[in-house]
Amino acid sequence: xxxxxxxxxxxxxxRGLMRIGDRWSMLVLRDIERGLTRYEQLRTGxxxxxxxxSRRLSALAEAGLIEKRRYSARPPRDEYLLTDAGRDFxxxxxxxxxxxxxxxxxxALSRHLDAATxxxxxxxxxxxxTGAPIGSRPLKLEYPE
Amino acid sequence: xxxxxxxxxxxxxxRGLMRIGDRWSMLVLRDIERGLTRYEQLRTGxxxxxxxxSRRLSALAEAGLIEKRRYSARPPRDEYLLTDAGRDFxxxxxxxxxxxxxxxxxxALSRHLDAATxxxxxxxxxxxxTGAPIGSRPLKLEYPE
DNA sequence: GCAGTCACTATCATTTTGCAAGTGACCCAC
DNA sequence: GTGGGTCACTTGCAAAATGATAGTGACTGC
Numbered sequence: 001x002x003x004x005x006x007x008x009x010x011x012x013x014x015r016g017l018m019r020i021g022d023r024w025s026m027l028v029l030r031d032i033e034r035g036l037t038r039y040e041q042l043r044t045g046x047x048x049x050x051x052x053x054s055r056r057l058s059a060l061a062e063a064g065l066i067e068k069r070r071y072s073a074r075p076p077r078d079e080y081l082l083t084d085a086g087r088d089f090x091x092x093x094x095x096x097x098x099x100x101x102x103x104x105x106x107x108a109l110s111r112h113l114d115a116a117t118x119x120x121x122x123x124x125x126x127x128x129x130t131g132a133p134i135g136s137r138p139l140k141l142e143y144p145e
Numbered sequence: 146x147x148x149x150x151x152x153x154x155x156x157x158x159x160r161g162l163m164r165i166g167d168r169w170s171m172l173v174l175r176d177i178e179r180g181l182t183r184y185e186q187l188r189t190g191x192x193x194x195x196x197x198x199s200r201r202l203s204a205l206a207e208a209g210l211i212e213k214r215r216y217s218a219r220p221p222r223d224e225y226l227l228t229d230a231g232r233d234f235x236x237x238x239x240x241x242x243x244x245x246x247x248x249x250x251x252x253a254l255s256r257h258l259d260a261a262t263x264x265x266x267x268x269x270x271x272x273x274x275t276g277a278p279i280g281s282r283p284l285k286l287e288y289p290e
Numbered sequence: 291g292c293a294g295t296c297a298c299t300a301t302c303a304t305t306t307t308g309c310a311a312g313t314g315a316c317c318c319a320c
Numbered sequence: 321g322t323g324g325g326t327c328a329c330t331t332g333c334a335a336a337a338t339g340a341t342a343g344t345g346a347c348t349g350c
Contacts (some may be wrong), residue, residue, distance in 0.1 A: 009232060013175050013238050013252050016245025021168035024338095030158050034286055039297050049339045050298065064248070075347040077296070085248045091270035091279035092240045093158050100161025103209070105192045108289030109157050114275060115283040121272045123279055125236035128267040130259060134236035138260040141179055144253030169307095184328050194308045195329065220316040222327070 010144055013138040019063040020089065024048060024056045029086060030093050032066060065089065094123040155289055164208040165234065169193060169201045175238050182224040185200060210234065213248060239268040 009015070020026060027046055036045045043053050057080060060066045065086035068078050082090075094112065101109055111120040125134045159167070165171060172191055180225050181190045188198050202225060205211045210231035227235075240255065246254055257266040270279045 007277050010253060010255050011175070012200050012242035012246040012250065012256070014245070014251040015254070015282050016241040017168045017171060019245070019249060021171075023162045025165035026166075027156075027159065030156065040295080043297090044288060049341090051300080051340090052338060054298065055338090075296075077347095085281065087195060088247070089244055091236060094279050095237045095240055095270050096161040098156035099234055100159070101157040102233070102259050104160040104164060105157065108155060109160070110286060111153050111157070112271065112284045113287050117274065117287050119274050121276055121279070121284060122286075123270050124273045126234065127259065128269045129262065134159070134239050134266070134268055135232065139187045139257045139266060140200060140260050142258050142265075143255045185326080188328090194310090196309090196331080197307065199329065200307095205335075220318095 016057070019064060022056075024052065025060055025065075026096070027091060028053075028056055028060060029065065029082070030088075032080055032082055033090055033093075037081060039078070039080075042080070062084075074093060091123065094121065095125055098123045165205070165210060167201075168196065170205055170210075170239060171241070173198075173201055173205060174234060174255055176211065177225055177227055177231070178238075182226060185199070186223075189223070197271070205231075236268065239266065240270055243268045 015059050020029070024046070027064060028042060031042055031045050039057075040051070042048070042057075044059050046053070048056075057066070057068070061068055061080075063085075064083055067082045067083055068112065071082055083140055097112075101111075112118060114121055126132060127137070128139065165174070169191070176187055176190050181187050184198070184202075187193070187202075188195055191198070193201075202211070202213070206213055206225075207213075209228055211225045212228055214226055215221065215223050228243060242257075248257075258264060259266055272279060273278060273284070275282065
């Protein structure tokens with residue numbers, strides 16, 4: 001597993017997971033997306049211990065996925081907003097959600113609807129070149145050098 | 146954060162992360178996909194401690210993402226294979242890889258090529274209903290009950 | 291001045307991770 | 321037939337991360 005300290009590995013998945021490889025980080029991202037941008041909202045929404053939330057928030061900010069913004073000087077109040085990198089990660093969360101629904105989806109679940117059509121979103125990962133879902137065509141792995 | 150013990154949450158992302166919410170699990174999946182199916186291959190490929198690998202493998206098997214199969218009775222030798230659920234998770238890893246390449250992609254990286262066209266795969270998450278990339282159209286969140 | 295909210299930090303127990311060494315089943319060479 | 325060597329782990333213990341609980345500082349509103 002690559003870390004910032006040792007030599008970066010050659011695998012882009014590892015590179016991604018380096019930045020948000022843990023569960024709380026992803027759940028924080030999900031909650032910010034649905035509008036829970038303030039510390040107390042996130043803490044109560046997630047049921048996370050305050051020290052852990054603080055650490056996750058600074059790690060996510062350090063990794064460039066969120067940024068802290070002061071929206072009130074007095075009283076001093078901050079909110080956490082997604083950066084472009086953070087917003088770009090949201091589709092992956094939707095894909096994880098679709099997978100979770102399929103394989104662990106017992107009971108009532110929340111879902112995303114297309115605002116225009118009202119239909120439930122069905123996230124699928126495709127190859128932008130062919131338009132085909134990943135897994136439907138044979139691939140090969142190429143290593144650098 | 147939902148666990149198996151407490152009441153299952155309403156969020157499908159959480160449901161997904163419940164099964165493979167950690168970094169090693171995803172990297173194990175990635176390595177199995179690229180053909181490292183045996184214990185020693187995974188251990189040396191990942192640089193993971195043997196006790197941790199054992200625990201991850203049993204957790205992944207318990208979660209139904211991989212299964213252990215004996216391919217030789219004498220000497221007793223096992224390999225780990227992806228189940229349907231495990232294979233279904235691979236597109237998500239590709240999406241994470243694409244994100245990692247975009248935001249943490251310095252240096253040489255491995256990549257997947259379409260076997261037929263030879264072109265580098267560009268994973269994108271779309272809504273199967275509209276064909277539009279997630280994030281390009283406004284969505285709303287619907288809660289159960 | 292006093293309660294209450296928000297956004298934390300500090301302290302400490304518990305849990306998870308990681309390293310190193312060891313074990314059991316076997317195979318192959320001498 | 322004993323002495324390595326490989327594979328697939330387990331065990332024991334140290335280090336790091338996580339989590340529960342309590343406390344702090346900056347306010348606001350009464």
